Amino acid sequence: MQQRTFFNMKGYFFFIYFGLGGLFPLLTVYLQDDVGLSGAQIGVITSIGPVVMILIQPVWGMFSDYTKRPKLLLTVASIGAGLSGLTYVFAEDYFLFVTIAALLAVFQSAVIPLSDSIAMNYVRRHGGDYGKIRMWGAVGFAVAVWIMGNLSDLFGLQVIFYGFAIVLFISAFFSTGMPNETATAKVDLKGGMRRLVKVDGFMLFLFITFLVYGPIMANNFYFGVLIQFVGGSLAGVGFAFLLAAGSEVPFMRWAGAWIYRRGILTILFAAALISGLRWIFYAAGPDPVWIYVTTIMQGFSIGLFVPAALQYVSEISPKEVRATAVSIYAAVGNGVGAFFFSMSAGLLIDWFSILAVYLFYGVCTLSGAFLLFVLVRKQPHIVRKPGT
Structure with missing residues (x-):
């Protein structure tokens, strides 16, 4: 029974990220090349999502708390997302x-x-490794961009919308076999925030998350534009994402052991530093071959930063407001950060070029890495041994 549950969770992560990977990296290329929108217009379209998520995500959380049926809500949301993505086909x-x-x-x-x-919640109660479940999302994302990039070369970019809808419906099927696990702690943004601002390192880490994770999220939209700018094809975009997202898989698998050996903050600092250096390298406009070669840096940066950041927030937060802390962290990274860096990218493309976007990302990410180094010096106990 437990094996089947793990299989369904892995299957869901694979297909949901397959859908996201097949749509968003190529959506910006579609809007620019096929529709002919400006950088500013594309910036609005890519940044409107994070704003909506900040506003709507707590509503889904309240529905989950009230109904105690997160699995059903997940199925509904997966089907709704698939149908919504399909309507792009009819938009002009x-x-x-x-x-x-x-x-x-x-x-x-x-x-x-x-x-x-x-x-x-399932692995916390029944054992297991969240990183080994989540890595199937990285596999799905990597395979999706490669497949959809090649299909787009053959049939046109509109194929990404049909592919998105199909795999989202498949993910909905897998969601029905997932456990109906609910969080034991309630999210109290107002009361929880009053406590969290007093937690050593929490507010600084939110700013670091904004600087480091925001560009990571926005890169999913603009990496394809960079590849084409330096002379790559749609198939090349898919190949680059296959290498980049695929490289996350082993690092997510090893993340737990590395965090335990080296400490959460040390891993976060290394991940942010590598990510910042990657963006600076892309700002130089390298040949596509060198972009393909260096995509393994994504595995080291994202594959380690995502699980380590989530663990760090959980470690430093009082148990009673841990759910609130994770919710705020997600809103800053996936919401505020993604909005700001997606919107700014559109404007920078209009004013300069995609290379300026990655220079800006690099400077911001390296600033976040420096602040993580400061945090490492402030909290040596977390560096030495996670969970203390």
Whole structure:
């Protein structure tokens, strides 16, 4: 029974991230090349989602707390996201694109937090490794961009919307076999925030998350634009994402052991430093071959930063407000950070070029790495031994 549950959770993560990987990295290319929108317009479309998620995600959380049926909500959200993404096929007007992006975000704001919460609570109660479940999302994302990039070369970019809908419906099937795990702690943003601002390192880490994780999220939209700018093809975009997202898999698998040996903050610092150096390298406009070669840096940065950041927030937060802390952390990284860096990217493309976008990302991420180094010096006990 437990093996079947793990299989369904892994299957859900694989297909939900397959859908996200097949759509968002190529959506920006579609809006720029096929529709002919400006950088600023694309910036609005790519940044409207994070804003909606900040507003709607707590509503899904309240529904989950009230109904005690997160699995059902996850199924509904997966189907709703698939149908919303499919409507891109019929859109031609800029404002309709914005509306669809907002509608898709309403459902998307539930699928990742609910699935993460279900998986985290299940392994906490029954044993297991969240990283080994979550890595199947990285596998799905990597395979998706490669497959959809090649299909787009053959049939046109609109194929990404049909592919997105199909795999989201498949993910909904897997969600029905997931456990109906609910968090034991309630999210109290107002009361919890009053306590969390007094937690040593929490507010600083939120700012670091904004600087480091925001560019990581925005890169999913603009990496394809960079590949094409330096002379790559749509198939090349898919190949680059296959290497980049695929490299996350082994690092997510090893993350738990590395965090235990080296300490959470040390791993976070190393991940942020590598990520920042990667963006600076891309700002130089290298040949596509060198971008493909260096994509393994994504595995080291994202594959380690995501599980380590979540663990750090859980470690430093009082148990009673841990759910609130994780919710705020997710809102800053996935919401505020993704919005700011997606919106700014569109403007920088109009004013300069995609290379300026990655220079900006690099400077911000390296600033976050420096602040993590400061945090390492302030909290040596967390560096030495997680969980103390």
